[in-house]
Amino acid sequence: MPSRRTLLAMTALAAPGTAGCLDRAGDDVDGVAIDSLTVHNDDDSRHHLAVELHADGETVARESRTLGPRSGVAIESPVDGPDDYVLDVGVDDQTARERLTDHASDGQQCVIPVVTVATDGRLRLTVQAYDDC
Numbered sequence: 001m002p003s004r005r006t007l008l009a010m011t012a013l014a015a016p017g018t019a020g021c022l023d024r025a026g027d028d029v030d031g032v033a034i035d036s037l038t039v040h041n042d043d044d045s046r047h048h049l050a051v052e053l054h055a056d057g058e059t060v061a062r063e064s065r066t067l068g069p070r071s072g073v074a075i076e077s078p079v080d081g082p083d084d085y086v087l088d089v090g091v092d093d094q095t096a097r098e099r100l101t102d103h104a105s106d107g108q109q110c111v112i113p114v115v116t117v118a119t120d121g122r123l124r125l126t127v128q129a130y131d132d133c
Contacts, residue, residue, distance in 0.1 A: 029104040031082040032111045035133040037075040041067040041117045049115070050090040051075075055083040067117070082109065087125070089115050094123040103127040 034053070041047055046068055053061040061078045079085070085100045100111050108129035116124040 029101055029106065029109060031084045032100050032104045032109050032129075033082040033133045034079055034085065034100065035077070035110050035112050035130070037063075037078050037087075037113050037115070038072070039065075039067065039075070039115045040072040041070060042119050043117050043121050044069045044119075045121065047091050047117050047121070051078075051115070052088045053079055054086045054088065055079075060085075087113050089123065089125055091115070091117055091123045092121075096123055096125040098125055098127060100127055103129050105129065107131060 037051065039049060039051075046066055049063075049065050049067055051061075051063045052059050060083075063075055063078070065073065067073070087098050087100055089096045089098075096115075098113065100113065103111055108131055110130040110133040112128045112130070114126045114128060116126070118124055
C-alpha cells in the first residue's frame with residue numbers, strides 16, 4: 001500500500017495534467033443544433049409531458065403529449081438551425097430546465113436531449129453531444 005507521502009506526491013504531479021478540464025463545456029460555443037429530442041417513459045403509469053425550447057427569450061418550439069406506460073418517442077429536428085437553446089420540460093408536476101449549449105464543445109455542437117421518466121416516476125434530463133447532426 002502506498003504511503004501517505006507517495007499519494008500526496010502523485011496528486012501534486014497529476015494536478016497540472018487536469019488544468020482546464022473543469023471549464024464549462026459550452027463557454028466557447030455560440031449555439032448548438034438539435035438533432036432530436038428523445039423521451040422515454042420507463043414507468044408503469046401514463047404521464048403528461050410538456051416541452052418548450054427557447055432562444056433569445058422567445059419560445060421557438062413547443063410539444064405536448066401523453067406518454068403511455070413503458071413507451072418512448074423521438075421528436076426529430078424540433079428546430080431549424082443552431083442557436084443558444086434553453087429546454088424546459090414538465091412531466092406531471094415536475095419541471096427541469098437546461099441550457100443546451102452548456103453541453104457542447106468546439107468539436108461537438110450537435111445535441112440530443114434525453115428526457116426520462118424513471119420507474120419511480122421521477123423526471124431525469126440528460127444531454128448527449130455529438131460531432132454533427
